[in-house]
Amino acid sequence: MSKIKKIGVMTSGGDSPGMNAAIRSVVRTCAFYKIECAGIYRGYQGMIEGDFISLDARSVKGIINKGGTFLKSARSNEFRTKEGRQKAYDALIAANIDALVVIGGDGTFTGALIFNQEFNFPVMGIPGTIDNDITGTSHTLGYDTTLNTVVDVIDKIRDTASSHNRLFFVEVMGRDVGHIALNAGVGAGAEEILIPEEDLGLDRLLESLKRSKESGKSSSIVVVAEGDKIGKNVFELKDYVEENLPEYEVRVSVLGHMQRGGSPSCFDRVLASRMGVKAVESLLEGQSNLMVGLLNEKMSVTPLDKAIKGQSKINKELIRVSDIMST
Amino acid sequence: MSKIKKIGVMTSGGDSPGMNAAIRSVVRTCAFYKIECAGIYRGYQGMIEGDFISLDARSVKGIINKGGTFLKSARSNEFRTKEGRQKAYDALIAANIDALVVIGGDGTFTGALIFNQEFNFPVMGIPGTIDNDITGTSHTLGYDTTLNTVVDVIDKIRDTASSHNRLFFVEVMGRDVGHIALNAGVGAGAEEILIPEEDLGLDRLLESLKRSKESGKSSSIVVVAEGDKIGKNVFELKDYVEENLPEYEVRVSVLGHMQRGGSPSCFDRVLASRMGVKAVESLLEGQSNLMVGLLNEKMSVTPLDKAIKGQSKINKELIRVSDIMST
Amino acid sequence: MSKIKKIGVMTSGGDSPGMNAAIRSVVRTCAFYKIECAGIYRGYQGMIEGDFISLDARSVKGIINKGGTFLKSARSNEFRTKEGRQKAYDALIAANIDALVVIGGDGTFTGALIFNQEFNFPVMGIPGTIDNDITGTSHTLGYDTTLNTVVDVIDKIRDTASSHNRLFFVEVMGRDVGHIALNAGVGAGAEEILIPEEDLGLDRLLESLKRSKESGKSSSIVVVAEGDKIGKNVFELKDYVEENLPEYEVRVSVLGHMQRGGSPSCFDRVLASRMGVKAVESLLEGQSNLMVGLLNEKMSVTPLDKAIKGQSKINKELIRVSDIMST
Amino acid sequence: MSKIKKIGVMTSGGDSPGMNAAIRSVVRTCAFYKIECAGIYRGYQGMIEGDFISLDARSVKGIINKGGTFLKSARSNEFRTKEGRQKAYDALIAANIDALVVIGGDGTFTGALIFNQEFNFPVMGIPGTIDNDITGTSHTLGYDTTLNTVVDVIDKIRDTASSHNRLFFVEVMGRDVGHIALNAGVGAGAEEILIPEEDLGLDRLLESLKRSKESGKSSSIVVVAEGDKIGKNVFELKDYVEENLPEYEVRVSVLGHMQRGGSPSCFDRVLASRMGVKAVESLLEGQSNLMVGLLNEKMSVTPLDKAIKGQSKINKELIRVSDIMST
Known part of the structure; x- marks a missing residue:
């Protein structure tokens, strides 16, 4: 059985519609399993600064349809240094956070992977980016x-x-x-x-x-x-x-x-809800270093390093459709 | 090689957003392959009455983003009779139409199947219904x-x-x-x-x-x-x-x-465009009695009789997600 | 010079888009004139219960585009009684609130008028209702x-x-x-x-x-x-x-x-902003028992009792236009 | 009594949402009064080229909610010359058009005014521009x-x-x-x-x-x-x-x-409908050289030369509101 008692959730990199819905899902899934949840403001920078907020099921009401991310996002040069990451680790430990869900893209996942390797800290990724350029999911959030x-x-x-x-x-x-x-x-x-x-x-x-x-x-x-x-x-x-x-x-x-920007589509809201559940449940099952994704219409997981290194491929069939349509 | 020279396209049953985009795709794909295309008004009833219109690439401009179906839809009790179907067949032959793309749901496909069996007339189905209750595609149009x-x-x-x-x-x-x-x-x-x-x-x-x-x-x-x-x-x-x-x-x-109603989402417009191409190309390859669909993110085909008899299943995982979200 | 130091703002009756924008405007205008502002939850019922919240310029950020009213609305049978209104007055006095802006329709204004007559408490009305059935303004909020x-x-x-x-x-x-x-x-x-x-x-x-x-x-x-x-x-x-x-x-x-529901149109957001300014400034100028309104494209005021008794008239010209259009 | 038997309608200058609704209104008002209506394509250039289309009540169905202008708009250097305008006049006469409704802005009205002065041809203007920079109406179409x-x-x-x-x-x-x-x-x-x-x-x-x-x-x-x-x-x-x-x-x-672009708001659709009626009825009453407008919530007319020379004034009160809101 998992010993995880408190999960931290954050958004990082460019924001995308559905991030708030994903945060909400992580928070509610934690509440469902009766574990604590902390929001981390401004991505890795907020993690370093210990800029956390305690979140329960009620604190995320009314956000499923809001664009952007209420936890905000930021770049952090400090997190690229060993010292920065040590500070982040210390802040998490001080706040009793024992696992992370990071919502973002390539750069976010790379940071998470390094962090896990250095501190053996459980991490799960949720692909949130409008570009859809992540391997291991047919659709990224937004x-x-x-x-x-x-x-x-x-x-x-x-x-x-x-x-x-x-x-x-x-x-x-x-x-x-x-x-x-x-x-x-x-x-x-x-x-x-x-x-x-x-x-x-x-x-x-x-x-x-x-x-x-x-x-x-x-x-x-x-x-x-x-x-x-x-x-x-x-x-x-x-x-x-x-x-x-x-x-x-x-x-x-x-x-x-x-x-x-903008209110997320129904698809993105549903996807965010599914991904949040899957991310938390994966952590509770003792898994780590994975990205949740949608593959063949089903929730699935992909190793973070694969997601990072992979190349999203353009749909050749659709290029052909495009050519035919402009007949 | 296919001997098809003129394809008829129609919408039938309840209308759904994306039907116009699908008609446009069928028409433009015909133009691309330099075969003729005829629009059939009001579904099977218009087919019986020979209510056709010649469509070329320009006649479908500006409709990809319009809700409803400009070819209109209608119920036809007459088509449920042998005599009605004979009239429909005669009208198609008189107009030199030698294959059909029908856009609609269950009832539409059932009609198409019977029509094919009686007259050996090539038919392809495109699933257009807001209910998403068709087997053989993860998403129906609309x-x-x-x-x-x-x-x-x-x-x-x-x-x-x-x-x-x-x-x-x-x-x-x-x-x-x-x-x-x-x-x-x-x-x-x-x-x-x-x-x-x-x-x-x-x-x-x-x-x-x-x-x-x-x-x-x-x-x-x-x-x-x-x-x-x-x-x-x-x-x-x-x-x-x-x-x-x-x-x-x-x-x-x-x-x-x-x-x-309403202007179709990007997803439905793209899906409609892909399905129209696949439907026409399938006919040109000599296939018939199939429904085009999206399975595992790819265009695919399913026998019409399977599509009709199949049962779309509710997503149990999503029911669970829903329960967790209302914590 | 006005001796008003703290204004209470509330929404009452059926909600309408633009109410949040009007609250924001009242709050910011108070901040501009360096007087305090209190939000009153759930209309007259919250007033009776002393359900107030202190509001400053920052507390109303991000609400101009939100439908509904974050101060909520409710019916209050208790306020229809002398005792109820006395309680409301006591609560206002206890909170040092010395003037009111009420946002709502007919019923809301009637309550405000009685309250003013009994306690000589300064009140200003902002017409917020989707029905546009208030005299003294060409457009109600929403x-x-x-x-x-x-x-x-x-x-x-x-x-x-x-x-x-x-x-x-x-x-x-x-x-x-x-x-x-x-x-x-x-x-x-x-x-x-x-x-x-x-x-x-x-x-x-x-x-x-x-x-x-x-x-x-x-x-x-x-x-x-x-x-x-x-x-x-x-x-x-x-x-x-x-x-x-x-x-x-x-x-x-x-x-x-x-x-x-829904995010207010630009018109309603601008109107709400103008009305909030006018309402607060009118109070600060020592006025009371007025409704702010838009007349001939300009901000104006109408006595509350006229607004209540007045009858909004249907636009006969538009009925004629409607007839011509359905030619 | 008016001797006008056929009115031409055109759009000119930058397009704006509501132009289609205004065309529809002109056409339907003509139908209501049982006079003919011709659409003129591409503004003054189409007028010169005699690029007309006969329009009846049915030809304008389904366009009230469409952005842009189906009659299209264009600049015409030729119309700036005496010869160009003579050609335009000849084309109108050849098509039995005996009065004009022009939808556009400043430039459009200037052209109309010159044309009227040279040929004593009845013209009415409808202000269609997104900039709202026309005197004589509180709101321009779009x-x-x-x-x-x-x-x-x-x-x-x-x-x-x-x-x-x-x-x-x-x-x-x-x-x-x-x-x-x-x-x-x-x-x-x-x-x-x-x-x-x-x-x-x-x-x-x-x-x-x-x-x-x-x-x-x-x-x-x-x-x-x-x-x-x-x-x-x-x-x-x-x-x-x-x-x-x-x-x-x-x-x-x-x-x-x-x-x-975009589908016009309800306000613009209603305004367009009212303006079209007013423009046609003014012509039928024997008036000319006027622009219809909305003043103090009512339909009114302003001489075209005043509309052109006038200066739309910024709302000083709103500048003040803006300052207060950014407190």
């Missing part, structure tokens, strides 16, 4: 909400694009991975989608836009991931296209941070 | 959107519930299956969820509500599927609870048809 | 948000109505006044609108629906205020129409309490 | 919707701002007028609002941000109109603040074109 936010905004942009027969380049998040761009692009009916995983090539882009114009399309949306393979940012793309296709009037929209 | 609609509305109801310390019974769709109630209930943070698959029992409901009150919860939401096992409708539940727990002020909200 | 909620829902219902060529009766709030029904009805493009102020007559309704069908309209929405003049509720209307116009397939949707 | 869009997005940005204790500069539309910035800023609870009408001064901005930090505010939103008086764009402001207040981590978000 990803589904972000997709809905992005298609909503592009729907609005299309209203004005089609009123004026314009071409829009819309930049969405995704420095290394194109999941948001590809899915939201298909969802919003984008004519072209530029992602880091594929080199469409400028020539093909021009050709596609030219064909689009000829086929009678009056307006076009091109969705561009921040880290698109073409290597031009949206403003350079605008200039390039206007130079080469003067028949187009081009506009740019950079969606930016709004993509991180 | 289900994800409906969940978001329902949690949005319950979020609003909770605003007023918690302002007045009230108990609300919220009835959601689901005569035979509790997927909407269970998932939206967890997503909305409902205190109890009553579904057709489980007999919670009136005693446990009362006890749970009593405990809730004692634990300091000031307001409560109980989500009830139309076909809950307890066998009382929401208004009877209200009376029963008010009689037995006079400390509660109870209100009822029946969400009704709004659950079917 | 009304604009509710209109947006209602048209959003009817937009969804129309998706399914037009997919199936159905007629929907949609019941919206408004027992004595038809403002919500008339405005949301015009905004949602309803074919007919039944309100308490006008007797359309059943014959005209039938005739209009018949004409609608003949003119090729495939689906229809009829918006019905709870207190429509025809005197039939939506379910009776459904039966009546189905009996007399069998060509129609009729459905009913009762929107209910969701109309009260 | 303004209310844009405010809701902007506060929605800033709500999302605040989720991530407060999760990370960051300062955000959010740029909203408004080159010459600060209505959007001021109202959406108050509605979103912005700490500071920079508008073209007021020179807040960089020093005061820094001081206010410093005070904000000291008073314990963990995150801040500063809303900046495109044409803010300070004369720095949002990126320059970010650099300036980061240099002078290194304790702040600053982010920038430029909302851009999404502000123009």
Whole structure:
């Protein structure tokens, strides 16, 4: 039987919708199993500073539908040092916390893994990031909400694009991975989608836009991931296209941070609830160094080091669907 | 090689968000493969009446984000007769349509199967129903959107519930299956969820509500599927609870048809796009009598007769999560 | 110069979106003028029980966009008695509260007026109700948000109505006044609108629906205020129409309490902010027994007794517009 | 009696939500009075090219809730020449159009006025622009919707701002007028609002941000109109603040074109419906060269030349409210 009596929960890295729902789930699962739960403010930095708050089932009411994270998030350079991590360990021990649930992405998990190796402290990870770039789960927390936010905004942009027969380049998040761009692009009916995983090539882009114009399309949306393979940012793309296709009037929209916010979708709320239960129960069963995830529609766990090293792959079938849709 | 030259597409049964996106996908995939496509109005009834419209890539622009189905849906008693189906067949032949994609649920697929057996006419099914009650796909078209609609509305109801310390019974769709109630209930943070698959029992409901009150919860939401096992409708539940727990002020909200409408979520738009491609490509490969579906995150096909006879199962793990969350 | 040192603020009656924003404004205006502010929980009942909380500028952060009222609302039979009001007065005096801002509707203002007359206690009213049935302001707090909620829902219902060529009766709030029904009805493009102020007559309704069908309209929405003049509720209307116009397939949707919830619109947030400032400044100027309001786009005040006795009038021009729109 | 038999309607200039609803209203009012109506595509350019479409009551169904303008909008250099306007006149005469309703802003009305003076052609204007910068109406079409869009997005940005204790500069539309910035800023609870009408001064901005930090505010939103008086764009402001207040981590978000799109609010739909009726009825009464508007909650008309020359004034009271709210 587990000897865990008090679990600490924190959010770290970029915030994502569903983090509050995940915290709530961790807290309520602790209450269900009659163990204590402490919230750790501002990620690893708050851990070092002992910035904790005692949380019971009532303290997390009314947050399942709130964006962001009420425990806040922060970067911590101090946690990258041995001394910082020692301070964090001491603070946890002083507060009688004997296991951790960390909610975040790659960087968060790397920190947790090192911390576990140094202090043999039980840790479980919950993947919370809008980028969906973690191996070991089909969906990270917040990803589904972000997709809905992005298609909503592009729907609005299309209203004005089609009123004026314009071409829009819309930049969405995704420095290394194109999941948001590809899915939201298909969802919003984008004519072209530029992602880091594929080199469409400028020539093909021009050709596609030219064909689009000829086929009678009056307006076009091109969705561009921040880290698109073409290597031009949206403003350079605008200039390039206007130079080469003067028949187009081009506009740019950079969606930016709004993509991180908003009330989580039902999917993200349910996923957060399931993940929180699984994380706490895994700790209580004596497990550690795992990330909970959704695989084949079921809750599952993946070793943290695998989750970190793994590479999320772009859905090739969906690229093909995208091509067919912009016929 | 396929000899299919013209595919007919129709929607039938209750409408669901994403149906327009699926029609668009079927039409554009036909355009991509340079075959013709005809829209069939009002389901099997329009098929009988030869109410067709020629559709090309441009005719489906601007519909990916629209709720409902522009091809409309209808019941057809005539199609239940041999004579009706013969008329439908004659109309298809007269219009040179040589294969069908039908978008709908159980009843739609049953009709398609009989039609295929009688006339050896190639048919493919796309599961479009908000209830998610079809075997062979983890998600039916529209289900994800409906969940978001329902949690949005319950979020609003909770605003007023918690302002007045009230108990609300919220009835959601689901005569035979509790997927909407269970998932939206967890997503909305409902205190109890009553579904057709489980007999919670009136005693446990009362006890749970009593405990809730004692634990300091000031307001409560109980989500009830139309076909809950307890066998009382929401208004009877209200009376029963008010009689037995006079400390509660109870209100009822029946969400009704709004659950079917609205702009589809990104998930449903992407799913619709993938399913349309898969359905057309399956026909072109010479397949028939299959339903396309999402299984383990991948496009797959299931024999129509299996899809019809199968039983969608409630997620037991999620019932447990729901119990833990209402701690 | 005013001798007011501490203002109490409370919400009472049915909650409406924007109440939190109004509380925030009252609190911040007090902070701006360096006087204290106390929140009174659960309206007059909390006043009697001395259920107060000290509020400063920081305690109301993050609530401008939240529906409902965090101070909660409740009915109080005790406040209808002289003894109850005496208790309330004693509690206020004990807490050094020397003036009141009450946010609510008719009933709330009546209570405030009596309280002022008995104890000469300074009171100011802010009209917070979704019904827009208060004289002395063109808009009550929450009304604009509710209109947006209602048209959003009817937009969804129309998706399914037009997919199936159905007629929907949609019941919206408004027992004595038809403002919500008339405005949301015009905004949602309803074919007919039944309100308490006008007797359309059943014959005209039938005739209009018949004409609608003949003119090729495939689906229809009829918006019905709870207190429509025809005197039939939506379910009776459904039966009546189905009996007399069998060509129609009729459905009913009762929107209910969701109309009260949701994040306030920008208009309601701005209005709440303006009203809170005006209410506090009026008290500080030594005024009392007034309701703040928006008249001709400007902040103004109306004696509370006029606001109570007044009758809000339906916009006849808009009834005419509605008729023309359903041509 | 009027001899007008056919009215042309067009949209011109930047599109705004509610334009479709206004077109619908013009069309239906024509139908009501049994006169013909023609839609003119792409504003004055389409008028020159005779790009017209006959519109009856049924052709505008289902558009009241759609953003953008289905008649499209465009700039026309040709219409700035005498020859261009002559062509336009000839095209109108050839199509038997004998009066115009133009929906747009300043530029649109200027064109209409010149056209009327040259050809004595009856014209009425409907103010459609998100900027609310037209004299003679308290609200232009689309303004209310844009405010809701902007506060929605800033709500999302605040989720991530407060999760990370960051300062955000959010740029909203408004080159010459600060209505959007001021109202959406108050509605979103912005700490500071920079508008073209007021020179807040960089020093005061820094001081206010410093005070904000000291008073314990963990995150801040500063809303900046495109044409803010300070004369720095949002990126320059970010650099300036980061240099002078290194304790702040600053982010920038430029909302851009999404502000123009989206389904119109109930207010804008109702306003559009009222304005369309008023515009057509004014023409039928023999009036011309007027803009319809909402003044003191009532439909009214203003001479087009006054509307053009007038200056919309910022609401000084609201600036004061904004200051008090950021206490």
